[in-house]
Structure formats: C-alpha cells, structure tokens
Amino acid sequence: MKIEVDCRYDFQQELRRECGLSGLPLYSEPANADVADLVDEAFASAVLSESLPPEPDGLRVIIEPVWLAEPIVGGLDITLQVCSNGSQREYRQRFRTGRWYRDAQLRTLAYRGDSTLGADETAYSMLLALRADRPAPWKLPPLQAPPIIEQELADCGVQSLLSGTLLADRPVLVNRQFVEDAIRRCMEADTNEAGGALLGKLVRLKEPLPDVQTRIVTVLSASVDDERHVGRALSLAFSPEALAQAAQIAELRGLGETVQTVYHTHGWKNSCGRCNESPDCPLAECHPSLQDYQLLETLFPSKTTLMPIAGRKLGEPGRRPVLQIHAWRGGQMQAIPWIRFAD
Numbered sequence: 156m157k158i159e160v161d162c163r164y165d166f167q168q169e170l171r172r173e174c175g176l177s178g179l180p181l182y183s184e185p186a187n188a189d190v191a192d193l194v195d196e197a198f199a200s201a202v203l204s205e206s207l208p209p210e211p212d213g214l215r216v217i218i219e220p221v222w223l224a225e226p227i228v229g230g231l232d233i234t235l236q237v238c239s240n241g242s243q244r245e246y247r248q249r250f251r252t253g254r255w256y257r258d259a260q261l262r263t264l265a266y267r268g269d270s271t272l273g274a275d276e277t278a279y280s281m282l283l284a285l286r287a288d289r290p291a292p293w294k295l296p297p298l299q300a301p302p303i304i305e306q307e308l309a310d311c312g313v314q315s316l317l318s319g320t321l322l323a324d325r326p327v328l329v330n331r332q333f334v335e336d337a338i339r340r341c342m343e344a345d346t347n348e349a350g351g352a353l354l355g356k357l358v359r360l361k362e363p364l365p366d367v368q369t370r371i372v373t374v375l376s377a378s379v380d381d382e383r384h385v386g387r388a389l390s391l392a393f394s395p396e397a398l399a400q401a402a403q404i405a406e407l408r409g410l411g412e413t414v415q416t417v418y419h420t421h422g423w424k425n426s427c428g429r430c431n432e433s434p435d436c437p438l439a440e441c442h443p444s445l446q447d448y449q450l451l452e453t454l455f456p457s458k459t460t461l462m463p464i465a466g467r468k469l470g471e472p473g474r475r476p477v478l479q480i481h482a483w484r485g486g487q488m489q490a491i492p493w494i495r496f497a498d
Contacts, residue, residue, distance in 0.1 A: 209300030350419030352401035421466030
C-alpha cells in the first residue's frame with residue numbers, strides 16, 4: 156500500500172507544573188510516533204466499519220490539530236482518503252487523547268515517587284503542534300487489516316442472540332458461557348486478579364445485523380484458562396507458553412478461531428460483597444489500567460483488539476462482578492455495548 160502523509164506540523168508532548176507555557180517543562184519529547192499510533196486506530200476503525208476497503212492501493216493521511224490555543228492541541232482530526240474503483244472514499248475521526256497522555260500519567264507517578272512532584276501537586280499534560288516547513292518524516296505502523304472470514308452466524312456456533320445492544324460501527328457478540336465463566340473466575344479469585352486467553356474471530360456477514368451499519372462482526376466464543384497465568388492483588392502475569400497452547404487449542408477446534416485477546420479480573424471481595432456500592436472500596440473498577448495498556452501494546456498491538464475486564468463497577472445494581480468489554484475508541488480503550496449469544 157502506498158501511503159502519503161499530509162501534515163504541516165511536528166508534535167511534541169510536555170508535562171508542566173502549570174497549565175500554560177511559561178517556565179520550563181518537567182519533560183519534553185517528540186510525539187509524532189504517538190500521533191502515528193492514532194492513524195493506525197483510524198485505519199482499523201475505517202476497515203471494521205466498512206467505511207474504507209481493507210486493502211487499498213493507496214492511502215492519503217491528513218493530520219490536522221484542533222487548537223486549544225496554538226500551539227497547544229485540544230484534539231486531532233485524522234482523515235483517510237483512498238481511491239477505489241475510480242472514486243474517492245474518505246473517513247475522518249477526531250481524537251481527544253492518545254499514548255502521550257498515558258505516558259504523562261506514568262511519568263507523573265514516577266515524579267511523585269522521587270519527590271520531583273509533591274503528593275498533592277498537579278501536573279499538566281500537553282500536546283503541542285509546531286509548524287514546520289519540512290516536518291520530520293512520518294513513520295507509520297503497518298496499516299494492515301486483520302483476517303476477516305466470510306461466514307454467517309450459524310457457522311460460528313451462534314444459535315440465538317440474547318440480551319444487550321450493539322454499536323452500529325463495532326458490533327461484538329459474546330458467548331454466554333464465557334460471560335458466566337469470567338464472573339465466576341472473578342469471584343473465585345477474590346481480591347487477586349485472574350484471567351485467560353479468549354478465542355474468537357472477525358466475520359463478514361452477507362447482511363448487517365439490525366440497526367448496525369457494518370457487516371463485520373467480532374465473535375468472542377470461548378475462554379481458555381491456565382494455571383500458568385499467575386494473578387496477585389492488582390496484577391496478573393500472562394504466560395506466553397499458555398497463550399501459545401491456547402492458539403493450538405483454537406486450531407484444533409477447527410472453527411477458524413484465533414486467540415483474539417485475553418480477559419482478566421480486577422478483584423472482588425467476597426466477604427463484603429458491597430464492591431459495587433461503596434465508593435471507598437480499594438479494589439479497581441473494571442476499567443483498563445495503565446498496566447493494561449502496556450499489556451495490549453506488548454501482546455495484542457492491533458487496534459482491532461478488545462479487552463474484557465470483570466470486576467466492580469460503582470453504581471451497578473447487585474452484589475456480583477460486572478463484565479465490561481473495551482474497544483479502541485478515540486485514542487483510548489472505552490467500554491462498549493455488546494450482545495450475549497447462546498451456542
């Protein structure tokens with residue numbers, strides 16, 4: 156694929172003690188690679204929503220800052236243009252955050268640890284766009300569409316759709332047994348984390364599901380737990396050997412599945428059971444942590460990857476863990492709706 160990048164800026168990230176540009180920053184680093192990471196997400200989103208073809212001959216990428224006050228960036232508009240069958244198709248996405256912000260969070264924690272920042276001192280993360288006659292050459296990650304199988308839901312073992320809703324541009328179907336298993340594992344592990352591999356596939360249906368714009372659906376079909384994944388309070392170490400064996404199990408099932416991602420739990424206090432009710436509960440809610448983002452970049456860097464997390468969710472009714480499924484949306488992992496299915 157021939158790729159042309161149209162951008163008149165060089166980007167840098169800064170962490171400051173004040174919200175303006177006066178004084179010296181705590182640190183300043185080039186951020187073009189972090190912006191390029193958003194191009195990867197935009198391309199994945201365009202393919203999954205069927206806004207753009209998965210293998211265009213050429214791609215034009217336009218990157219434009221949305222200003223808070225120049226040169227401080229409040230967002231980024233990324234436009235992808237392709238020519239297909241003699242006509243031009245375009246996809247645009249706005250991003251409010253990205254990898255630079257998570258890096259700033261990690262650095263802030265480190266600065267608090269070594270007393271560069273006080274425990275209650277605020278630090279401000281900034282993305283700057285600096286006009287350049289000759290911007291630095293752009294190095295984009297490989298913009299590759301994931302394997303997508305032409306199939307119908309019945310061929311995926313989906314017998315009936317149960318409760319839930321779908322995003323129009325990112326429909327996800329989840330096996331009912333996996334949902335029950337993930338919540339059970341969360342309760343069994345108590346305050347320790349637990350998890351395993353998750354098998355599934357991306358399929359292209361003949362017709363979209365009701366109220367959905369794309370024919371491409373993610374089907375998460377089965378989990379593979381393994382004692383080699385070692386969980387403790389606030390951490391879980393996944394075993395590469397166990398994940399490799401899960402891939403072999405997927406192949407033996409003969410359904411065209413792969414290890415799509417991993418799922419994990421964020422802890423649940425069985426002796427209390429009020430994790431969803433208490434704002435003072437020390438356990439993490441079922442949202443991605445900074446460590447979870449590091450896990451994604453290491454094991455599953457594709458921007459089509461989902462991350463299911465089971466755990467507490469403040470305000471959720473009932474005294475049971477909740478399973479949330481997160482997808483890349485606008486530069487970060489966000490919880491999305493999904494539908495259970497019976498096989």
